Amino acid sequence: MDKQNKIIVVGIGPGNPDYIVPKGLKTIQGAKYLVGGKRALADFAQAGQDTCAITADIPGVMAFIRDRLPKADVVAMVSGDPGYYSLLDALRREFAPEQIEVIPGISSMQYAFAKIALPWHDATLASFHGRVPQPEAIEYKPGKILGMLTDSQHNSHTIPQILLEHGWPADARLYICSRLSYPDEAIYTCTMQDAAAKPLVTHGIIIAHE
Structure with a gap:
């Protein structure tokens, strides 16, 4: 060769x-x-x-x-x-x-953080896309910033419930990002407890922080 x-x-x-x-x-x-x-x-x-x-x-x-x-x-x-x-x-x-x-x-992760003008040098990155992160990756710690890939099973309605079970406060802020960079791009901002009231996002990015 x-x-x-x-x-x-x-x-x-x-x-x-x-x-x-x-x-x-x-x-x-x-x-x-x-x-x-x-x-x-x-x-x-x-x-x-x-x-x-x-x-x-x-x-x-x-x-x-x-x-x-x-x-x-x-x-x-x-x-x-x-x-x-x-x-x-x-x-x-x-x-x-x-x-x-x-x-x-x-990356879509880099783009998502840029869209909300949030530095990500201290962020923990995890993927729910075709896999489940280790518990220590998603468990809550004060000041933690968590960026996540999602899929159809682990999505914007199911992941917040998982995070609540891992100690995240109900009033933690979520950014739910869909169709990033496309004309129909949407970014929904809500608290952890209110995520289910927002449109369902499957293959996207979710960023969580206090």
Whole structure:
């Protein structure tokens, strides 16, 4: 295998193409082989590129990359930032780290904190997206700031109840973030106890703090 060829993992931001960094966009546009979700391919793929959609068939995606890597670089688009719950984990299990180059993007978590103008250097980050965080990650401590990814099961109505069970006060502030960066973006502000009265948000971000 030609060691000079790379798998270039490009973070394409929270969704809106305005939030992809210029180097990432240039790399995507110049790719011979391009991997990405169906929506990303619809938004960014160019005529003549050999593409592969990321589906539940991750071994198939890896085979596409492995077959083409000897010929040229393979560009893999991932939503948000590649270093935060992305295909990068799977790629590192299949390929040597020196074969991988990463162009970071703006994560939905970073975007959410920016939208509420809240510094996040002291925040605890946790994911309810397809998993349940360890109790110590979400338990209440005075002054704690907690940023969470959500999914259909663990959502803006169920997560506040879980946090209350882990010691959060009923009047703690929540920011419930939906469709971040898109034209129909919505951010609901409420207390922990009033979250159920707000519209249900499934795949989004919730930020909790006093």
